Amino acid sequence: MQSPKPNIIARIALASLYLLLLLYNCHRYILKVNFTGTSPTYSDTPFFWKILKYIILIIILAVLYGVTRFRKGIKTKAPIILLGLLIFFLIVNFFNTIIYGIVFFDELEYQIYFLLFLPFFFIDTRILDYIQDKLPRLLRITTWFLVLSQMFVVGNYFLYGRLPALAFESTLVRFGGLWDDPNGFGFMCIFLLYLNFIGKRYFVCLLLLPCAFLTYSLAAFVLLVMGFFYWSGLASLRLRKDMVLMLALFIVGTIIAVGAYFDRISAFIKLKQRSIGIHSSFDLQFSPIPLLNGPLQFHETWLYSFLFNYFPISVFAALLIFYFMVNALISRNKTVPEFYVYMFLVGSCFIPFMYDFPLNCFFMMFLALFFYQKERINNPV
Numbered sequence: 001m002q003s004p005k006p007n008i009i010a011r012i013a014l015a016s017l018y019l020l021l022l023l024y025n026c027h028r029y030i031l032k033v034n035f036t037g038t039s040p041t042y043s044d045t046p047f048f049w050k051i052l053k054y055i056i057l058i059i060i061l062a063v064l065y066g067v068t069r070f071r072k073g074i075k076t077k078a079p080i081i082l083l084g085l086l087i088f089f090l091i092v093n094f095f096n097t098i099i100y101g102i103v104f105f106d107e108l109e110y111q112i113y114f115l116l117f118l119p120f121f122f123i124d125t126r127i128l129d130y131i132q133d134k135l136p137r138l139l140r141i142t143t144w145f146l147v148l149s150q151m152f153v154v155g156n157y158f159l160y161g162r163l164p165a166l167a168f169e170s171t172l173v174r175f176g177g178l179w180d181d182p183n184g185f186g187f188m189c190i191f192l193l194y195l196n197f198i199g200k201r202y203f204v205c206l207l208l209l210p211c212a213f214l215t216y217s218l219a220a221f222v223l224l225v226m227g228f229f230y231w232s233g234l235a236s237l238r239l240r241k242d243m244v245l246m247l248a249l250f251i252v253g254t255i256i257a258v259g260a261y262f263d264r265i266s267a268f269i270k271l272k273q274r275s276i277g278i279h280s281s282f283d284l285q286f287s288p289i290p291l292l293n294g295p296l297q298f299h300e301t302w303l304y305s306f307l308f309n310y311f312p313i314s315v316f317a318a319l320l321i322f323y324f325m326v327n328a329l330i331s332r333n334k335t336v337p338e339f340y341v342y343m344f345l346v347g348s349c350f351i352p353f354m355y356d357f358p359l360n361c362f363f364m365m366f367l368a369l370f371f372y373q374k375e376r377i378n379n380p381v
C-alpha cells in the first residue's frame with residue numbers, strides 16, 4: 001500500500017531543495033567567480049554568495065521540518081552512531097579554533113550539512129516514500145541538465161573562446177558544465193551513466209560518457225571502474241551479461257582511443273602528474289589524539305586526512321565505511337541510494353568530496369534513504 005503524499009508545502013519545500021542542490025553552483029560559470037587562479041578571467045566568489053546557500057538551505061529545511069510530523073526513527077542504531085560521531089567531530093573543530101585560532105571551514109561545512117540533514121533519519125515516512133517515488137524523474141532531469149550544460153559550456157569555448165574554471169588556454173581545458181567543477185561534475189556523470197545503462201537507456205549513456213571524459217578527472221575514471229565492480233556481480237561471482245557487454249565495449253574503445261590519440265593521452269598523463277603526486281603524497285603529521293601535535297590538517301585525499309585528524313575515533317568510522325563498502329559489493333539488492341553512497345565514499349579516497357557542494361548534501365539524503373530502504377527490506381509491512 002502506497003503512503004499518502006505529504007502536504008503541498010512539504011512538496012514545494014522538497015522541490016525547492018532539489019533545485020537549490022542542482023542549480024546553485026551555476027553562478028560560478030555565469031558570474032565568472034570561483035577562486036583566484038582557477039582561470040585568468042575569474043575572481044574570488046563574493047562572501048555573500050558563499051553564505052547564500054546556507055541561508056536558503058536553512059530556510060527550506062526549516063519549512064520542511066516545520067510542516068512534517070516526526071517519528072521514533074529508523075529501527076537501527078545508525079542515526080545515534082552518526083550523531084555521536086558528528087558531535088565528536090564538532091567538538092574537535094571547536095577546540096581547533098580555540099587552541100590554534102584556525103577555522104577549518106571546509107571541514108566544518110560538511111558537518112553542518114550533516115547536522116541540517118540529520119532529521120531526515122527521523123522524518124515522517126511519507127516524505128521518504130515521496131522522495132523515493134520521485135527519484136527516477138529527478139535523476140532523469142539531472143541527467144539532461146548535466147548533458148545540456150556541458151554541451152553549452154563546451155560550445156561556448158569552441159565558438160567564443162570562453163574559458164571555464166580550471167582552464168588555461170595554453171594547457172589543459174577541463175569542462176565541468178555550469179557547475180564549473182570538473183571533479184564533482186565527473187562524479188555525477190559516472191553515477192548517472194551506470195543508472196542509465198542499467199535502465200537500458202544506451203543513447204543517454206553515449207551522451208554522458210563524453211561529458212565525463214571532458215572533465216579530465218582521474219577520479220571520474222577510477223569511479224567508472226569501481227562502478228563496474230559494484231554492478232557487475234564479480235564480488236558475488238554472478239557476472240551480469242550487460243556488464244560483460246559494457247566491459248567489452250570499454251576495452252575496445254580504450255584500445256581505439258589509445259591508438260588514435262596516443263600523443264594526446266601521453267601529454268594528458270604528463271599534465272596530471274603533478275596532481276597525482278599531490279594526491280599520493282602522504283606526509284601528514286600523526287597525532288595519537290586529536291590536536292595534540294598541531295591543528296587539523298588538509299589532504300586532497302579526504303579519507304587520509306580524516307584518519308589523522310580524528311584518530312583514534314576515526315579508525316572506528318573507517319571500519320564502518322569499509323564494512324559498508326564490502327556489503328555493497330556483495331549485496332544482491334542493489335539500490336540507487338546505496339550506489340550513490342558507495343561511489344561517494346570510493347571517490348573520497350581520492351578527492352575531498354565531503355567538501356564538495358552539492359555532492360555532500362546529496363550524500364546526506366541518500367544515506368538516510370539507504371537506511372530507510374534497508375529497514376523496509378528487513379521489516380516489510
